[in-house]
Amino acid sequence: MRAVDLSLRLLQALDAVAAEGSMTRAARTLNLTQQAVSGQIRQLERVVGAPLLERRPTGIELTAAGQVVLKQGAALLSSARTMVAEARLAATGRPDPLRIAFKAQSTAHFMPAVEAALRERAPDLELRPISSHTLPDEIDALISGRADAAFLWLPIGDDPRFTIHPLLPEDRWVALPPGHRLESRTSLSIADLADVPVVGPRDGMPPAVVDFWFIDPRPDGTRAHFGPQARTPEECLHLVAAGHGCWIAPASTVTYFAHPRLTWLPLVDAEPNVLALIWPKHTVHPMLPLLVEETRRTLTAV
Structure with a gap:
């Protein structure tokens, strides 16, 4: 041969x-x-x-x-x-640190329990969190090798470099400015937001990701009304509180970012957000299967 x-x-x-x-x-x-x-x-x-x-x-x-x-x-x-x-691992008896990129508002309700479970099952494993604010931040951490995996919201655009493991669907909610005409409602539909500007990040984001988060186009074919851009959740909340528009976010964001001036309402007819764990296809940390298993088990119990 x-x-x-x-x-x-x-x-x-x-x-x-x-x-x-x-x-x-x-x-x-x-x-x-x-x-x-x-x-x-x-x-x-x-x-x-x-x-x-x-x-x-x-x-x-x-x-x-x-x-x-x-x-x-x-x-x-x-x-x-x-x-x-x-x-x-065989030579040292200790695995390399498992570096996880994450957004705090997306994982605060389950990651402490996951880390506690991992400590019990793999006491020598160090879970090293890497905080980020945007999808490009997390993708860069994975591609540059600074992170082994990332918890992030789908979609991420057409990117074949990653293994994607969906974990958790969450309803979408809308943050409204103080005194807004819709704040007395108990819930909202997409049609209610027809003339309401939507704030959030757009520059550097794949078009499919922008379309999903801003719900553009709307189900009736009309275009979303884009408000000012904001890179971080804190910037989004500031813009909403200042009356520049609304912000559409996953339900976990509502409990993480309490704000004294804003009204949060569920968006009942929007496609849910899906939180996923993703990692580069050709860089698989040996402890990743354990992380997936414990995360799924924890989310089932939440």
């Missing part, structure tokens, strides 16, 4: 190009030059003996052979990383 000289770096290059759709963006992700990434792809093509990529007006796409190498390469990369993690 012919020997195959295959470096994992070549598979990582193909994975990055496939995820980014661009040599330039893949190079940025890998902290390499574009020429280095192109060279690695050519080397991988020589190993395989077939073209793996083709350039089209919409960007770079995988050939049929490229799809095969990407799929099988993902398994090789995952196995390699798991091997290293388990070898370190």
